Amino acid sequence: MSIADTVNMSQLRQACDTAATQILKICEARGAKIACAESLTGGLLADAFVRIPGASNVFLGSAVTYDIKAKASVLGVDRGLLEREGAVHPEVARQMAAATAKLYDQPGYADHIIGLSTTGVAGPGPDGDKPVGLVYVGFRAPAQLTADRVECIEAVELRLSGTREEVRLQTVFSALNHVRQLLG
Numbered sequence: 592m593s594i595a596d597t598v599n600m601s602q603l604r605q606a607c608d609t610a611a612t613q614i615l616k617i618c619e620a621r622g623a624k625i626a627c628a629e630s631l632t633g634g635l636l637a638d639a640f641v642r643i644p645g646a647s648n649v650f651l652g653s654a655v656t657y658d659i660k661a662k663a664s665v666l667g668v669d670r671g672l673l674e675r676e677g678a679v680h681p682e683v684a685r686q687m688a689a690a691t692a693k694l695y696d697q698p699g700y701a702d703h704i705i706g707l708s709t710t711g712v713a714g715p716g717p718d719g720d721k722p723v724g725l726v727y728v729g730f731r732a733p734a735q736l737t738a739d740r741v742e743c744i745e746a747v748e749l750r751l752s753g754t755r756e757e758v759r760l761q762t763v764f765s766a767l768n769h770v771r772q773l774l775g
């Protein structure tokens with residue numbers, strides 16, 4: 592990694608910190624909580640939140656389900672879908688996001704849980720027919736927390752480039768930016 596790459600990664604981390612700080616403030620003001628289900632980011636999305644002081648007021652946790660079977664056994668992602676499509680698929684991302692919101696919900700949270708998920712190929716090589724940099728980020732937000740007051744369960748496809756670490760960090764940054772947009 593060159594010095595220029597290091598500066599860019601450092602700037603991207605700072606941008607993640609800024610985005611996470613804003614999200615945490617918005618969520619705390621609205622009584623919302625955040626839970627994650629991570630594959631290719633392996634805890635990096637959770638780290639983006641817990642790096643911020645006071646994150647425990649909003650952030651509940653992250654289920655790192657790196658293994659394809661763990662996505663089914665821990666999160667309940669459809670086994671048939673995983674067998675047919677593999678882990679890198681938009682419906683897998685949607686199911687992961689919805690499942691993590693349910694997994695971390697508690698009676699006192701009144702379904703104010705935002706579920707985030709990441710699944711994709713960070714590299715160094717492709718995963719079967721899925722190229723390096725193909726990523727799906729899943730989002731689940733209840734109607735009472737979205738700008739348009741409609742429940743959101745969606746997946747966003749990303750086509751990223753760079754090293755394994757760059758793809759992972761770009762995924763986190765993209766996820767954070769999309770959450771900011773969802774929250775309005």
